[in-house]
Amino acid sequence: MSIPTVINAVGRAVPAEINGKPAIPFRGVGKYRPSGNKYGPPIPSCIDFPDDGNKVVSTLEEALLRCGIRDGMTISTHHHLRDGDLVSNRIFDIASKMGVKDLVWFPSASFPCNDPVIKYLEDGTINRIEGSMNGPLGRFVSEGRMKGTAVLRSHGGRVQAIQDGEVKIDIAVLAAPTADSFGNARGTGGSSACGVLGYAKADSMYAGKVIVVTDNLVDIPCFPMEIEGNYVDYVVVVDKIGIPEKIVSGTTRITKSPDRLLIAELTAAFLEKTGILKDGVRMQAGAGGTSLAIGVFIHEILRKKGWKSKFGFGGSTRYMVEMLESGQMEYILDAQVFDLESVDSIARNPNHVPYSVFNAYNHHSKGNLTSMMDIMILGATEVDLNFNGNVVTHSDGYLLHGIGGWQNCLHARNVILPVPLFRDRIPVIVDEVTTLCGPGELIDAVITERGIAINPLRQDLIDSVKNSGLPVTTIEELKMEAERICGKPSKPQFDDKIVAAIKWVDGTIIDTVRKIKK
Amino acid sequence: MDNNCATSGNSGPKIRSDCQITLFLKSEGGISTDLKSKVETLYGESIRTLCSEMLGYFGIENAHLAIDDSGGLPFVIMARVEAVVKKLTASEMSFLPDFPEANKYSTLRDRFRFSRLYLPGNTPSLMINAGLHSADGIILDLEDSVAPDRKDEARILVRNALRQLDFRGAERMVRINQGDRGMDDLDSVIPHNVNLILIPKCETAENVKEVAMRIRDIKAGSGSDNPVYLMPIIESAMGVEMAFDIARADESVVALAVGLEDLTADMGVRRTNEGNETLYARTRIVNAARAARIQPIDSVFPDVGDMEGLRRNVAVSKSLGFEGMGCIHPRQVAVIRQGFAPEQEEIEKARKIVLSYEDALSKGLGVVALGSKMIDPPVVARAMKAIDLAVRLGLLDSGWRDESSAVVN
Numbered sequence: 001m002s003i004p005t006v007i008n009a010v011g012r013a014v015p016a017e018i019n020g021k022p023a024i025p026f027r028g029v030g031k032y033r034p035s036g037n038k039y040g041p042p043i044p045s046c047i048d049f050p051d052d053g054n055k056v057v058s059t060l061e062e063a064l065l066r067c068g069i070r071d072g073m074t075i076s077t078h079h080h081l082r083d084g085d086l087v088s089n090r091i092f093d094i095a096s097k098m099g100v101k102d103l104v105w106f107p108s109a110s111f112p113c114n115d116p117v118i119k120y121l122e123d124g125t126i127n128r129i130e131g132s133m134n135g136p137l138g139r140f141v142s143e144g145r146m147k148g149t150a151v152l153r154s155h156g157g158r159v160q161a162i163q164d165g166e167v168k169i170d171i172a173v174l175a176a177p178t179a180d181s182f183g184n185a186r187g188t189g190g191s192s193a194c195g196v197l198g199y200a201k202a203d204s205m206y207a208g209k210v211i212v213v214t215d216n217l218v219d220i221p222c223f224p225m226e227i228e229g230n231y232v233d234y235v236v237v238v239d240k241i242g243i244p245e246k247i248v249s250g251t252t253r254i255t256k257s258p259d260r261l262l263i264a265e266l267t268a269a270f271l272e273k274t275g276i277l278k279d280g281v282r283m284q285a286g287a288g289g290t291s292l293a294i295g296v297f298i299h300e301i302l303r304k305k306g307w308k309s310k311f312g313f314g315g316s317t318r319y320m321v322e323m324l325e326s327g328q329m330e331y332i333l334d335a336q337v338f339d340l341e342s343v344d345s346i347a348r349n350p351n352h353v354p355y356s357v358f359n360a361y362n363h364h365s366k367g368n369l370t371s372m373m374d375i376m377i378l379g380a381t382e383v384d385l386n387f388n389g390n391v392v393t394h395s396d397g398y399l400l401h402g403i404g405g406w407q408n409c410l411h412a413r414n415v416i417l418p419v420p421l422f423r424d425r426i427p428v429i430v431d432e433v434t435t436l437c438g439p440g441e442l443i444d445a446v447i448t449e450r451g452i453a454i455n456p457l458r459q460d461l462i463d464s465v466k467n468s469g470l471p472v473t474t475i476e477e478l479k480m481e482a483e484r485i486c487g488k489p490s491k492p493q494f495d496d497k498i499v500a501a502i503k504w505v506d507g508t509i510i511d512t513v514r515k516i517k518k
Numbered sequence: 519m520d521n522n523c524a525t526s527g528n529s530g531p532k533i534r535s536d537c538q539i540t541l542f543l544k545s546e547g548g549i550s551t552d553l554k555s556k557v558e559t560l561y562g563e564s565i566r567t568l569c570s571e572m573l574g575y576f577g578i579e580n581a582h583l584a585i586d587d588s589g590g591l592p593f594v595i596m597a598r599v600e601a602v603v604k605k606l607t608a609s610e611m612s613f614l615p616d617f618p619e620a621n622k623y624s625t626l627r628d629r630f631r632f633s634r635l636y637l638p639g640n641t642p643s644l645m646i647n648a649g650l651h652s653a654d655g656i657i658l659d660l661e662d663s664v665a666p667d668r669k670d671e672a673r674i675l676v677r678n679a680l681r682q683l684d685f686r687g688a689e690r691m692v693r694i695n696q697g698d699r700g701m702d703d704l705d706s707v708i709p710h711n712v713n714l715i716l717i718p719k720c721e722t723a724e725n726v727k728e729v730a731m732r733i734r735d736i737k738a739g740s741g742s743d744n745p746v747y748l749m750p751i752i753e754s755a756m757g758v759e760m761a762f763d764i765a766r767a768d769e770s771v772v773a774l775a776v777g778l779e780d781l782t783a784d785m786g787v788r789r790t791n792e793g794n795e796t797l798y799a800r801t802r803i804v805n806a807a808r809a810a811r812i813q814p815i816d817s818v819f820p821d822v823g824d825m826e827g828l829r830r831n832v833a834v835s836k837s838l839g840f841e842g843m844g845c846i847h848p849r850q851v852a853v854i855r856q857g858f859a860p861e862q863e864e865i866e867k868a869r870k871i872v873l874s875y876e877d878a879l880s881k882g883l884g885v886v887a888l889g890s891k892m893i894d895p896p897v898v899a900r901a902m903k904a905i906d907l908a909v910r911l912g913l914l915d916s917g918w919r920d921e922s923s924a925v926v927n
Contacts, residue, residue, distance in 0.1 A: 258847065395560055424534050486591065
């Protein structure tokens, strides 16, 4: 039995309800206006908490019990410990032992280290995951084996969903590299330092109950606190919250692939020749090898011209830190930290500061950072002839990535997608994206090793690179070239069953992922 | 290994863009295939169709075909299937991929050969994007970079790559093997528009003549008039002594290259970055090439991580009179090109020389001077060459005459 669907503003069939709750189809960029008030958790009182501020309980199990864990609850976690997270799986180990069923896991992202939760999806402890899924977990969901329907949101969309009460977190379990007994917590210090805890902030403010889990308990006050103890119910001290070398890369490295370096060089040249790169530029690039290389080439141009970037928005890496320290960047505003050099930098450099996801990405707010950014470098698994982008599924239809901040970042002034024309034999430029995660009207240019396609909506950019010597072509040409080299690909076959819903930044449904037909 | 079963191509966690084919010939039961591919959803059907079409073409009716594909492009899969068939049958037939007109260009005798990029002849992943890196020449190597037991399959792969890949105007080169194997290599590749053949470990003029003759024989039967040039590589003490003979062994020789790794081994000395141990050999080769009016080309710089070392190496190479170097990594191309390109000062001087000369000619003056110096025709010719070079390298605008009129007066 399938749920009735409607066609949304980008032509995708989306369900009118998900997991029994009504859902709003995507209406177009900037077309949906929310109403009502923000959600508020129950009002707590000091009279229920110890005067000495000591909220430490002996085990995570005890904390979960005291929080009243029961069937059907929504449990949230953050992903700052990345692939070294030792806390999230523990929650479900405990819940499973207690016989709790039908939980909703609401992580800000999942990693390969979370694959063991598959057994709890199978035994009914967890009903569904609302968050990113990849690897075996993505495969599990794509094959239609998860009981509930996954919901994928951008980082900003997750904060929006929490704030709007679309997702009500019953218990937030927040791993903290350093915390005090009152629950004040930060991302620096200790053996599991991850730099910042920005993605945990919304959870701490809106969850019904909040548990802070740390392996580095310090005397009150834990300072500077990113999580404030006034939101926290219990503090649990454990041996280890994470595996340090998997929390951050020892060091991030730019790509060594000559083809990716070529794309990076072309991207930097494009930014320079269009005039997008300028003194005072505000920029953001990811931590992928190509993005890092673009950062290095941009750094070089800034240095040559004697220019300075006003700020870069992190995920920070050593390359951004180098810009900060060489004087080519004034501030790093940071939502997450990717390597040890950045962890070190944010702990000691006053111009390298944690920056809230609310301020950066939340669409249901009084403006956010993304629309003020000059340069936004993003990736995609597929881009189609309408410049629509896909970041969540592979061309074979399987869930592959979370959305991350990708959708939020599309609101920047210049959104550039440096991507290879094909990966091995898999074309990146296609007729129509498998899953539509971002509308093409927000994507300004696609830069491949075989040419640059500028969105026809950006005539200004097209004019600015006339006679520049850059290999400017059209998206149609790029697609044809990909097919000339790789052959015309077949499409994956899907069942009707919806296994995941893709939310737009405003909480509406932009697309769905269907079950793979075997 | 029994002679009913053969394998070609590579597979494994680190292998990309290749396809490993294992063919079991049987006496009955028709054709069965077993496909494992990371692009199965997108291309599984087309891979199966291609393979069965090929088995039909080669007249194989009973066999099991195991395909372990890591995203190989069709020309790669074709090469791998043909290779296993040829290992197990005496088939003389070839299953050729399309040969777009765009890949049938010819090159000029005196074109620039600053950078020539070596590609191992049995590694498809490095070939596919090789044309994007602006090397002057792309070498599909059948010699040292191919393991002895992979020589036959590499030859088929290189042939298919020559037909299918767009090298974007780079000179299409193949380094053949030594001796008889090299002659067979020529039979395979020459009909597919090779612009230049590198002859490894060349020691005598005879080596060159033999290759040139074989190429003429092959070309005689083909429809293409495109020239095939030769670049002998001197890699031994004997070769160094015979350099001049080698350089003028045949009119199709356009460049003489040196291979320092083998040369130092032959001489029993350690190769250093400074290269004093091969100074004699290198200057001798430059001189031989100049005397024969062909281009002297330097060896490769082996440390791909050391761009500064490469830059210094190019500067020395240029000062000795070399006009190009080999590259073993695409990132070396730009450094080499920059290094061999004329410097700003040199361009400026050349511009003044040519403009003064043209000015004098237009005024009917017999004697041309720039400042206090007389300008001879060879000086003008060299200046013209430098300007031509600068324009082609994008260092000087093609309208350089107008722009600079003020400077000259």
